[in-house]
Amino acid sequence: MHHSRLCALLIDCNGPDVDKAAGFWAEALGRAIDPDHPGTRGNYRMLETPPDEPIVQIQRVSHESRVHIDIETDDISAEVLRLERLGATVVSRLERWVVMQAPTGQRFCVVRVQRPGFPKNANRWD
Amino acid sequence: MHHSRLCALLIDCNGPDVDKAAGFWAEALGRAIDPDHPGTRGNYRMLETPPDEPIVQIQRVSHESRVHIDIETDDISAEVLRLERLGATVVSRLERWVVMQAPTGQRFCVVRVQRPGFPKNANRWD
Numbered sequence: 671m672h673h674s675r676l677c678a679l680l681i682d683c684n685g686p687d688v689d690k691a692a693g694f695w696a697e698a699l700g701r702a703i704d705p706d707h708p709g710t711r712g713n714y715r716m717l718e719t720p721p722d723e724p725i726v727q728i729q730r731v732s733h734e735s736r737v738h739i740d741i742e743t744d745d746i747s748a749e750v751l752r753l754e755r756l757g758a759t760v761v762s763r764l765e766r767w768v769v770m771q772a773p774t775g776q777r778f779c780v781v782r783v784q785r786p787g788f789p790k791n792a793n794r795w796d
Numbered sequence: 797m798h799h800s801r802l803c804a805l806l807i808d809c810n811g812p813d814v815d816k817a818a819g820f821w822a823e824a825l826g827r828a829i830d831p832d833h834p835g836t837r838g839n840y841r842m843l844e845t846p847p848d849e850p851i852v853q854i855q856r857v858s859h860e861s862r863v864h865i866d867i868e869t870d871d872i873s874a875e876v877l878r879l880e881r882l883g884a885t886v887v888s889r890l891e892r893w894v895v896m897q898a899p900t901g902q903r904f905c906v907v908r909v910q911r912p913g914f915p916k917n918a919n920r921w922d
Contacts (some may be wrong), residue, residue, distance in 0.1 A: 674823050676849070679805065679865065681901040691900045697882050698867070698898070699802050700919030720917045722803070722848040735901030739805065739862040741824070757822050772824070774809040774817045775861030793826030793845045 678725035679740035798871035801918035804851035
C-alpha cells in the first residue's frame with residue numbers, strides 16, 4: 671500500500687538567469703521567492719506556497735522552456751511501477767527522484783513527499 | 797482593483813483520442829474524468845477536483861504535447877495589462893480568454909474565475 675498526490679508545478683526555464691525567470695513568475699502568480707526554502711538552491715528557486723496550494727518551483731534547464739508536473743509519493747518504486755503499468759515509461763532514475771514520460775508525451779517526475787499535509791487529498795493504492 | 801490566482805493545469809495532448817489521453821491522466825493522478833462538468837466537452841476532459849486543489853483538464857491539441865497554466869481573474873483586461881507590464885506578451889485574444897507567452901517562453905492563459913472558493917489564496921492588485 672502506498673500513496674501519491676499531485677505535488678508541484680515545475681516551471682522549466684531555458685535562460686542564463688534563474689533569478690530573473692523566477693522574478694517574473696513570482697510577480698505573475700503573486701508568490702514571492704522563498705530564499706530560505708531548501709528548494710531554493712543552484713538552478714532552483716522555490717516560490718512561497720499557501721499550505722493548500724501546489725508548490726511552484728522555477729528551474730533553470732538546458733532543454734526548451736516548458737512546465738512539468740511532479741507527483742509525490744511515500745514509495746517511489748511502487749509509484750513508478752504503478753505508472754509504468756498505465757503506460758508511462760522511465761526516462762531516468764536519479765538518486766532522489768525518477769523522470770518519467772506519459773504515453774501522451776509529457777515528461778513528469780515522481781518525487782518524495784514535499785507538500786505539507788500529505789496524505790490529504792492523496793490517493794491510496796493497494 | 798482586481799484579483800487573480802493560479803487556477804488550473806491544462807495537459808495538452810497531441811493525439812487522436814482525448815478520452816484515452818484523459819484516461820491515463822485520470823489514473824495517474826487518481827482523479828476520475830467528470831463527465832457532467834461543463835469543462836468536459838469537445839476537445840476537453842475535466843478531471844474531478846478536490847475543492848482545495850487546482851483544476852486539471854486534458855485538452856486535445858494540434859501542437860506538440862505539453863502542460864500549461866491557467867490564471868483565473870475577475871478582470872481579464874486588467875490582469876492581461878498587469879502581466880504585459882511584467883514582460884509577458886499576448887499571443888491571441890479569444891472570446892472568453894487570452895493566450896499569453898511568458899518572457900521565459902511558456903504559454904499560459906488568462907481565464908475567468910473557474911475554481912471554487914475564489915478569491916481565497918488569490919492576489920489583490922490595486
